[in-house]
Amino acid sequence: MLSKQQLIEYSEDARKNYVNHISIDCVVFGFHEGQMKVLLLKTNDEEKWYLPGGFVLKEEHIDNAAVRILQERTGLDKIFLQQFRVFGDPDRSKFHNDMYVGMLPKEENWFSGRFISIGYYALVDFFDVTPHPDQFSELCAWRDLDDMPEMQLDHEKIYKSALDALRLQLNYQPIGYNLMPREFTMPELQKLYETILGKKLDRRNFQRRILGFGILNRSEEPRKGGAHKAPYLYSFDMENYQNALTEGFKGGW
Template sequence: MHIDISTEEFLFNGQAYFLPSLSIDNVIFGFHKNELKVLLLQLQNNPKWELPGGFIYKDEEIEDAAARILTARTGLADLFLQQFYVFGSTQRTRKELLVEAMNQITDQSWLMNRFVSIGYYALVDYEKVNLQPTETANVYAWHDLNKIPELFFDHRQIIEKALQTMRLQLNHLPIGYNLLPEEFTLKSLQTIYETILGRKLDRSNFSRKILGYGILQKKEKHYSGSAHKAPFLYSFNKEAYFKALETGLDKDF
């Protein structure tokens, strides 16, 4: 769903189209070559960075809104989005910050009201992301998690909560489907887990647990890029993988 409205109409009559006082902030983590980054954007008149977020149309499901915003910002569709928290502090959307960020805004704008934000996170291969500039935000960049610049509102807190939640949910939800080639080694999958968790995992323990989930299919052929005993290749059992996203897993790392 998308409705074309002018910037002026959005600023001063957005409540005619969107749910008032409710927004979505997507934390888009990007993984590639053993690095984990987060996608941030800059408004044209604001030196601070922020998360790619947006608003919910009045007749739109919240999950559909989160997916629409993600696609609009990254060019990617059909990704697994996880709702992780609601941010509703009375101090999170201060008027002076809005005025500083958007020079066209006035006290009459609906954006000057208090907003509660629903947080979602996604994990993507950032080399596959096609960033989409918008009329008000034309600077996008991937940032290392340990080098995050000054952020707007409470967006640093949102990122920290998303990372904390993703690490906890590694024990209950599978990952890697959109981050690996069709066939891969267990070591490649373990590297993704270690990068997100920020710690090393025991190889044999990881193999035992990940194979115990029943979401991988072992191939008859071996990996050809190893000088030593070549490891087996695996692929995801798509049906089992997506069922596990719905029902969860039961083994902790």
């Protein structure tokens, strides 16, 4: 919690540099070898967790703001973020309103106003990135989806909405290029989809459908080694993969 003097300085800076009443929250999902996690911040002197978020500079494009905020809050850069929803419940900022009420006149307190938040999400290989907390946070950590802590504000709602959006994306766009090794087996790719969707998929149906998209190339030789029949290796056909990202495909899992 900010002191009165800190609140005065913060509010003055915010009113000078940032757009009133608009914030951004980023939901970064991490996947690696069948594990699915989400990146959260634990702020200084609080037991609650938050999504990485912040405010939009007055002369800044919204998408650029999301990239900047994620980099400033977590150290992650060059992450493709996709906008998925706007959150505007009138009481979504009540926690901070109550925390600082009476410390400053309402018109001078940055936290006294109503904020809408624009949600962005991303999916990365958490093994390839190293997040770190900013000055306002004591921890920046990956949390398992089945071991989520209590989150402040409406951040649990934003996180769950992002997960729904990610799962919906699987129905009309391919996912996997930046999360799989250069060559992989069909069971390894299926595990990625099952982890995101949170359910088991029929092996034959998955293989038939994923091959039907035309986004994979099969190697001539199967993977070497192992006691069982060696599975074939696949790689992404990048031209077809990019076309599928642009044009999409129909169906559901």
